[in-house]
Amino acid sequence: MNIRTSPRYRLLQVFVSEKGVFEVYVNLRSKVYCCTCPGYRARSWCKHCEAVGEKFLASGGSYNVPVSPDAEPLDDDIMCDPVRFREWIIHNAKVEVL
Ligand SMILES: [Zn+2]
Numbered sequence: 001m002n003i004r005t006s007p008r009y010r011l012l013q014v015f016v017s018e019k020g021v022f023e024v025y026v027n028l029r030s031k032v033y034c035c036t037c038p039g040y041r042a043r044s045w046c047k048h049c050e051a052v053g054e055k056f057l058a059s060g061g062s063y064n065v066p067v068s069p070d071a072e073p074l075d076d077d078i079m080c081d082p083v084r085f086r087e088w089i090i091h092n093a094k095v096e097v098l
Contacts (some may be wrong), residue, residue, distance in 0.1 A: 002046040003088055013065055013085045014095045015048045020049055023086075023094075024048045026063070051098055 003009050009025040012033075016022075022037040033053060039046035056063050071092035078084045 003036070007082055010082060011089045012065065013048070013052055014090060014093065015098045017052075017098055018080065022048055024052045026052075030073045041073055048098060051096070066087065066096075068094060076097050 003025050004011075004023075008029060009021050009027055012026050013024045014021065015024065015037075017037075019037070022035055023039075024036075026032070027034065033049040034040065035046050035048045037046050037048060042048065052063065066069045072088065074088060074092075078088050
């Protein structure tokens with residue numbers, strides 16, 4: 001399965017760290033987070049998933065993706081398409097350093 005194109009997952013947040021660029025996805029059905037970093041592959045959990053989970057709880061059960069002020073509008077067509085949604089996040093959402 002390719003998490004980047006699977007209809008069951010959506011990219012939530014892109015992180016930059018000294019080890020590279022990593023992407024945290026959420027499983028739309030189980031709400032479980034997945035990350036592309038090596039730590040996640042080893043332990044099925046990582047600091048990126050933890051950061052996303054903390055933000056989710058702090059906002060009362062929704063993840064508000066931080067976007068740039070001139071972000072392109074997000075419509076249903078994009079939301080329903082994992083590949084287009086990933087591109088939208090990469091182009092419009094703020095990258096966090098962690
Ligand atoms: Zn990670």
